[in-house]
Amino acid sequence: MTDTPRPAPADPLPPERLADRLMEVFALVGPLYRRVQRKIEQDNAARGVTAGVRAVLDLLHTHGDLTVPQLGRLQSVSRQFVQRMTNEAAARDWVTTTPNPAHQRSPLIRLTPAGRATIEAITTREKAMLAELPGGLTDAEIDACLRVLGRLVDGFAETEQGPGGP
Template identity: 65%
Template sequence: MDDSDKPLPPDELGRRLTEVYDLVGPLYRRAQRSVEQGSAAEGLSVGVRAVLALLHRHGPLTVPQMGRAQAISRQFVQRMVNDAAEHGLVESAPNPAHRRSPLIRLTGEGRAAITAVLDREHALLREVGGGLTAAEVAACVRVLGAMLEGLDHVADD
């Protein structure tokens, strides 16, 4: 094992992960602008898009589950769910595990809308290039996941 394969000491790890944060902010903002522009055709805000994508990926969820998954407030998720419901994109379903917290699920219209958005995003991301390998992408996902998990203790806004 050469030095590049050894875990970094905490101080060096902190410095290197700061480099990742410095890239994640602009990346997030550019992606958000792209989502906003692309979602405009479906009339989806970034928040509604996030709710629809969660439901598409995980199936029916409660509002608190969605808030935890996205590290955002339950109140914000509820507003996005209400907006999506007003547009016929999601609906409530009984939750056998908790009477007062219904499951939220996609409607057919919601499934079609998020599929169109995800297809457009996929086409855009196909153009990233850079000769990235499966191992590099897996390492990136692992690093970002570890950073997210490492900050689980930080209170939500």
């Protein structure tokens, strides 16, 4: 620990201190993400659902019909990767394509009833697993976490776009 005084909780951190604190956050977020990803893969492997396919099914369940580029943007992954995941899901009859009135060359991806049942079963299992984690977290703590992570996602989206937008 350093003897550097901490700013009052409501004061924004100076850039150097912010960078140090965010490095602490990323040091936790990376391993957390990898552990969750590994757990999801292990739990769904027997059902033939990879983490990538699971993500596509979940986004379609949450947002409704989407194009492959929209799915890619929502996940911050390439359109090509999403297309492979969508093809895998289609081979299992979990998704289908439908014409897109807004863009003739980019069909909408839609969950099939089998896909909806699959993602609902997965999320039910995942919620049961999460409910067993040692908790003690309050709604306020979860809200703060979501707020901070959301701001970081937005901030990185802005830096990826560069000055002046996309």
